[in-house]
Amino acid sequence: MRRLPLIFLFLLTFAEVSGQTLTTPVKIDSIVIKKNWRTKDKIIMKELEFKAGETVTPKMMDETIKKIWNMKNFADVQYRIDTLENNKVLLTITAKDTFTIVPILSFNGNKKDFNLALGVDDQNFLGKNVRLRFIFSTGTNGQTFHLGTRIPRQLLYKNMTLTGNLSYGYGVNNTYNSDREQISSVGYRLKSFYGSIGNPFNTDFKYTFSPDFSWNLFQHKTDTSLATPGIPRPPDYTVNYLALGISESIGLLTSIRHQKDGYKVGVSTSFGVGLDPNSPYFQSFGLSASYYKLFNPIIQFSSTFRTGYTTSNTPSLKYNIGSSGVKGIRTGEISGKAYYTAYVGGGFTYINKKWFALEHLVFVNWGNGKDVYSSLYSTKPLFAVGTGIHLFIPMVPWMAIKFFFSYSGKNSNWFNVEF
Secondary structure: OOOHHHHHHHHHHHHOOOOOOOOOEEEOOOOEEEEOOOOHHHHOOOOOOOOOOOOOOHHHHHHHHHHHOOOOOEEEEEEEEEOOOOOHHHHEEEEEOOOEEEEEEEEEOOOOOOOOOOOOOEEEEEOOOOEEEEEEEEEEOOOEEEEEEOOOHOOOOOOEEEEEEEEEEEEEEEEEOOOOOOOEEEEEEEEEEEEEEEEOOOOOOOOOOOOOOEEEEEEEEEHHHHOOOOOOOOOOEEEEEEEEEEEEEEEEEEEEEEEEEEEEEEEEEEEEEOOOOOOOOOEEEEEEEEEEEEOOOEEEEEEEEEEEEEEEHHHOOOEEEEOOOOOOOOOOOOOOOOOEEEEEEEEEEEOOOOOEEEEEEEEEEEEEEEOOHHOOOOOOEEEEEEEEEEEEEEOEEEEEEEEEEEOOOOOOOOOOEEE
16 A cells, blocks of 8 residues: 555544545535436435434444445445535435346256246336335245235335235145155145334334334135145145234344345244134244354355244144255255254355356255244254355346255255256
């Protein structure tokens, strides 16, 4: 690095210099947004921790940039401070939009357990950070039509968010024994209308009690033709429920492209109110925790833990976990009224340009599923170790492919691809 003249270092310490980032509190006289070819200026302005005419600290500026990144619509976010000829201070925020109108053609899985999805996903509808999504998915464990939307906090009161989803199709829940042999199968038709309200009093950088509320009006109806032939299945049933849920979380994960930093812990519970005599009341509980540490632009540590329990004995309402929980297993190898999964890994981003990025992953992944929660930790879990390559284009985030190579014991699916 070239040595700077001592007089320049002295001025930089005690004054704002044109074109520099913020190092000391300063009054911002005007704000300009640049390079967001799709996102509306006012949507970005909603994420600012301050307004023009206010004194801004480095902490306020750092929190603002994190909030803009966390919209997940941008491949690059930067800012600069300039002192104009009239001694007015100008803040310029540069936010480069990614291509968020996403034609969905994705595949994940392997020859024993896969899912194919087709559709379209606009994650920034009309440049207002509204999400509209239509997906048709099909695979070894079901087929579903899904229509969803999300209205962001930038358009609502304070930090309130609204989501709504309609789903229609069928699912198959298969279970396996410790030798990975299939022991039961249930196929069912499903209809679902889900919605949630994010509490408006939530804050990003300071915890306040602000739970989110959700509802799910759904029906499951068994269909013998969907179950695996020759495998035991439960008696036919039809259940109709209104499930009311509440969830709360603490912590903040900052997303910068594909990388994350921070922690988040969430708890949730839901109450399944039966709408007919054949639909008995049930409760479900969940806990999730994530911790990410970005040591530098190349190295990231990742860890997650998820667990849940339901009182329902209805086969299609029990947990049915696959490779999304533990790499290399088939959906249903972790199943039951209770489950947990855990992941510890490292990511090494060797290339991270706006138009190309390359990440290398190494990980350890394990989990278990039982009908009795205490048995989860007293019996041997399914365990996987593996590595993977992630190739993608940050400016076009849906153009990505992941190859995973993992080993989770005899008869496991050692190869998994996602694109």
